Amino acid sequence: MVSSLPPIFLALLIFFCLQQKPCNAHKYLKLPLHHKNPFTTPPQTLTSDTQRLFTLSSSFQTQKTLKTPVISGASTGSGQYFVDFNIGTPPQKLLLIADTGSDLIWVKCSPCRNCSRHPPGTAFLARHSKTFSPFHCYNRACRLVPPPPKPNPCNLTKLHSTCRYEYSYADTSKTSGFFSREIATLNASSGREMKLKNLAFGCGFHVSGPSVTGSSFNGAHGVMGLGRGPISFSSQVGKRFGNKFSYCLMDYTISPPPTSYLIIGEAHEPNSKKPMKFTPLHTNPLSPTFYYVGIESVSVNGVSLPIDPSVWTIDGDGNGGTVIDSGTTLTFLAEPGYRQILAEFKRLVRLPRMVGPDASFELCVNVSDVANPRLPRLVVRFLGGAIFEPPPRNYFIDAADGVKCLALLPVNSPSGFSVIGNLMQQGFLFEFDRDESRLGFTRIGCAVS
Known part of the structure; x- marks a missing residue:
């Protein structure tokens, strides 16, 4: 908005x-x-x-x-x-x-x-x-x-x-x-x-x-x-x-x-044993409101996916890029990156497939008979080397009783950008440092394990 x-x-x-x-x-x-x-x-x-x-x-x-x-x-x-x-x-x-x-x-x-x-x-x-x-x-x-x-x-x-x-x-x-x-x-x-x-x-x-x-x-x-x-x-x-x-x-x-x-103000202790990780915030003159971050690579279960880095960047016309947004719930990814991530999840998930409550979710599994389902781990490496490793519950949602769905969706419009929504951000403290133009994040003092 x-x-x-x-x-x-x-x-x-x-x-x-x-x-x-x-x-x-x-x-x-x-x-x-x-x-x-x-x-x-x-x-x-x-x-x-x-x-x-x-x-x-x-x-x-x-x-x-x-x-x-x-x-x-x-x-x-x-x-x-x-x-x-x-x-x-x-x-x-x-x-x-x-x-x-x-x-x-x-x-x-x-x-x-x-x-x-x-x-x-x-x-x-x-x-x-x-x-x-x-x-x-x-x-x-x-x-x-x-x-x-x-x-x-x-x-x-x-x-x-x-x-x-x-x-x-x-x-x-x-x-x-x-x-x-x-x-x-x-x-x-x-x-x-x-x-x-x-x-x-x-x-x-x-x-x-x-x-x-x-x-x-x-x-x-x-x-x-x-x-x-x-x-x-x-x-x-x-x-x-x-x-x-x-x-x-x-x-x-x-x-x-x-x-x-x-x-509002300092969000972490600078001398913490596990300091906050930082990645640069980028600006887009055509969309100056948003907090853009740069994605260097994405891996699933430790395997880096061959996604072209340009998928995540802002082009010369101001299109694309990746935004951190508190007002969007789910995470939306540029189509080429989404397809490769989805394919890797489908290859690794061993649970029975089923149709979810909404056809927009392309991977849903039956977990009704599994106490602690093992799901693939998604890891995002931001520019500057900051590693973001959210738990599976941040991107596999309980869509119905006994049903979990991969809560990632594609962005099909060439002018659209990827959005990391608030569900993916849960359990992390995110700090927007406007003077230094950087985004910091940590699970210390926020996550509940």
Whole structure:
């Protein structure tokens, strides 16, 4: 879910350094990502992911830490992870999707005065906040959001000449309203609160389309964009916390589910006996929001597959590449690479084959009579030598009683890119180091064996 935005990075830096003082103050904030119920059904997940993948690929155009809970959206049919978000004075509690594949922070808004039809927690009631303040349309911050097709005339002398935005998605979904600033109150896992003043966000009075109202959005009141663009949460708040953020997505099959976390700031101990592995983050001028990584090779059960490295790279037109995305559940791979990986899995799996609940999964096996099925091990070697070795449960899902399916799918479009989804990321702490332009990951302090 993204929309391309003007890259006014210098103006943004000056603007947010003025708004978020001090810009060089590093702190640690840890915000829980609460997990709700077990994984949604494969057909629901496929519908949500396919819709999202279309949206994403069509978008071309000494430190402490803050750590906050993240809620899995699996039970809503979305496969998303949710963050508690308190905004306004007094604070109004909403639930946002934590999304590394988009930039704008936005919430559903209501302009009501008598809000009996909008009970607390269903939308942000702008008139009920003492600190709600839309940007004027001449404010330089207004240039960071896409305007509506026919904006009202902007009059510098009129207080009501607010900054209007319209953020559209490839499937015709959109949110539109006032680009505004507010006080956000974040509840850290330690129990303490932190107030973020003048946080820029979209107050969406009009929200429409399947990406933001359908099953993939059920239960959420907006999106916390964590992308690389200037208006994302990680860009606005990052300088206060070392310009890093990370998350730890726990195994959804564990009952009761452990708490996942979104961490703003330093995510690991630099002197750990098992330090974090790092791989460079790449940029794509045609899709500046996304966090691209480079894949050097892929192996199955220790055998490196002869996949042409160009399969995983960004070409001269900005097509292809590989993206880490928290908002996509399954993992999608470029067709040539997917076919070779699938063929190797089919060759190695000795369990009885069967038809899964969704025809899109090309390898499903019967495990009803096997207590601990032995499944092939997938290993990805990223550029820089970092080895990513997820457990089989991250890519073989329980599709039905006694049925496991390989949860990898092909990307057929030449302009599309591979996506490493949140299911594949479970059990790892991923750190997005924006200053060093690198992605770190480790199982220390996150994985449950």
